[in-house]
Amino acid sequence: MTTSNRVTIRDVARQAGVSVATVSRVLAGDYPVLAATRNKVIRAVRELDYVPNAHARALSAARPGAIAIVVNSVAVPYYAYIAQGVEEQAAQEGRLSLICTHGGDTGRELSIVQLLREQRAEAVILVGSVIVDDEYRKRMTEYAHALAAAGSRLVLCGRPPLGEGVPALVVGFDNTGGAHAVTAHLLSAGHRRILYLGLRPGHTTSDSRVAGYRSALAEHGVPGDPGLEVEAEFSRDAGYAAMNGRLAAGPPDFTAVFAGNDLVAAGAIQSLREHGLRVPEDMSIVGYDDVPPAQDLGLTTVHLPHDELGRAAVRLALGRTTTSPMTLGTHIVVRDSVRPRLAAPLGS
Numbered sequence: 142m143t144t145s146n147r148v149t150i151r152d153v154a155r156q157a158g159v160s161v162a163t164v165s166r167v168l169a170g171d172y173p174v175l176a177a178t179r180n181k182v183i184r185a186v187r188e189l190d191y192v193p194n195a196h197a198r199a200l201s202a203a204r205p206g207a208i209a210i211v212v213n214s215v216a217v218p219y220y221a222y223i224a225q226g227v228e229e230q231a232a233q234e235g236r237l238s239l240i241c242t243h244g245g246d247t248g249r250e251l252s253i254v255q256l257l258r259e260q261r262a263e264a265v266i267l268v269g270s271v272i273v274d275d276e277y278r279k280r281m282t283e284y285a286h287a288l289a290a291a292g293s294r295l296v297l298c299g300r301p302p303l304g305e306g307v308p309a310l311v312v313g314f315d316n317t318g319g320a321h322a323v324t325a326h327l328l329s330a331g332h333r334r335i336l337y338l339g340l341r342p343g344h345t346t347s348d349s350r351v352a353g354y355r356s357a358l359a360e361h362g363v364p365g366d367p368g369l370e371v372e373a374e375f376s377r378d379a380g381y382a383a384m385n386g387r388l389a390a391g392p393p394d395f396t397a398v399f400a401g402n403d404l405v406a407a408g409a410i411q412s413l414r415e416h417g418l419r420v421p422e423d424m425s426i427v428g429y430d431d432v433p434p435a436q437d438l439g440l441t442t443v444h445l446p447h448d449e450l451g452r453a454a455v456r457l458a459l460g461r462t463t464t465s466p467m468t469l470g471t472h473i474v475v476r477d478s479v480r481p482r483l484a485a486p487l488g489s
Contacts, residue, residue: 148189156185168259183255187283192290206263206293208455209239211253213269217375218432219402219447223268223298226451234459236263247277254284258291264458266296266451270346278303285309294458298450300345302466310457311466312450316346319443319471320353321360323427324399326441326473328361331482332397332425338383338409339401340372347375347401350429354399375401380408388416396425396482403428403435403442410438421480431474439477446470 150168154161159178167174167182174182185191208231212220224240231238239262243250250267257265265288271277282303285295289308296310303309327335337354341347351370358365373383380400387393400406406428410420418424428435431444446469453469456462 148191150191152189153182153185153191156189157181186287206261207237207239208234208264208266208458209241209257209262210266210268210451210454211241211243211250211257213245214242215240217404219430219445220268222432222447223451223454226448227266227455228451229448230452230455234455234461236455236459247272251277251280251284254281254288254295258284258288258293261291262293264294264296264455266298266454266458267300268298268454269300270341270344271300272343273301273345282307296454296458298454310454312453312457312469313466314445314450314469315471316349317353317356319429319445319473320350320399321357322353322471323429323441323443323473324354324357325361326475327397327399327425327427327479328357328363330397330425330479333363334366334395335369335397335399336387336393336395337370337399337401338373338380339375339405340370341374341401342372350401369395373401373405375405377404377408377411380405381412382408384409384412385415388412388418393418393424397479398424398426400426400428402430403432403440406440406442407434407438410440421478425479425482427479435474436476441476441478442474443471444474 150161150164154164157164159182163174163178164182167179208227210224210227212224215221215224228238241253241257243253254265254267285303285307288295294310295308296312297303299313302311324335335358337351339347340351355365371383371387373379398406398409400409406426410426413420413424420426426440428440428442431442435442449469453462453467457465457467
């Protein structure tokens with residue numbers, strides 16, 4: 142290492158056993174390098190905690206780059222609508238937008254972020270729920286610092302912060318508040334046995350919605366019942382299968398359903414109808430997100446500001462606004478899927 146204790150690109154090259162030119166190519170990400178060689182260089186960068194010099198960062202930041210958005214899937218309306226907001230704002234800012242998908246694989250998400258750093262994306266926007274364990278937090282924190290060192294920004298959209306001192310911007314929505322409000326809507330209609338369909342332990346989005354559901358029950362003096370919390374992925378097929386399983390066990394011991402999102406609600410409604418139960422005459426149901434097919438089903442749901450989430454993420458990344466964390470509001474859209482349960486005694 143140098144006498145000044147500042148790690149240089151030569152130190153990285155020596156540690157990796159490659160030339161300085163090779164290290165430069167790997168860090169630039171604009172020249173083909175063998176995967177094994179690239180891995181050796183990246184490992185050396187991490188081990189030495191190498192930070193590119195300020196002049197290089199300034200040159201990189203001087204050129205408008207791409208705004209990358211990383212989502213689970215573009216086939217899911219929630220992600221697609223936020224991505225549209227990102228694309229529109231990026232275009233307005235004179236930037237190209239890139240969309241990457243990871244299919245729910247956190248390992249792949251981490252790899253994508255690393256690749257985008259190497260490709261010098263001006264900003265990387267991560268959208269939606271994630272299972273945050275110690276290893277994930279550690280690696281994503283490293284990438285957040287690496288992006289910042291390269292003159293880029295990491296933005297977390299609809300997910301919690303990584304922790305104190307991590308250079309990541311945050312924009313989200315009142316997820317728990319929306320869940321509390323829509324549960325309170327059912328409680329105000331006289332329902333006391335409310336099934337939560339969409340439990341996904343460890344997933345940040347589901348966990349915060351369950352928290353809102355439970356807090357609303359407690360506020361109304363209704364005891365929580367773990368038997369009324371049913372696991373299901375956030376998809377139509379999962380909602381259908383979960384409701385089928387519940388109804389196969391016997392007549393419903395609930396009068397209303399809070400589905401984790403609108404797709405889960407759509408699947409649940411199909412199952413209810415196939416079992417001869419009408420919505421809302423026999424069963425009330427609410428969803429979350431306000432995406433298709435909520436309007437077609439007449440589904441009461443929680444509206445999310447998808448477009449503004451995407452736009453705000455880009456504005457944060459480019460320094461157009463400095464409010465972070467930023468929390469956007471949600472509100473209930475009342476349609477025709479809830480029927481009052483008159484004269485329902487408390488706790489029944």
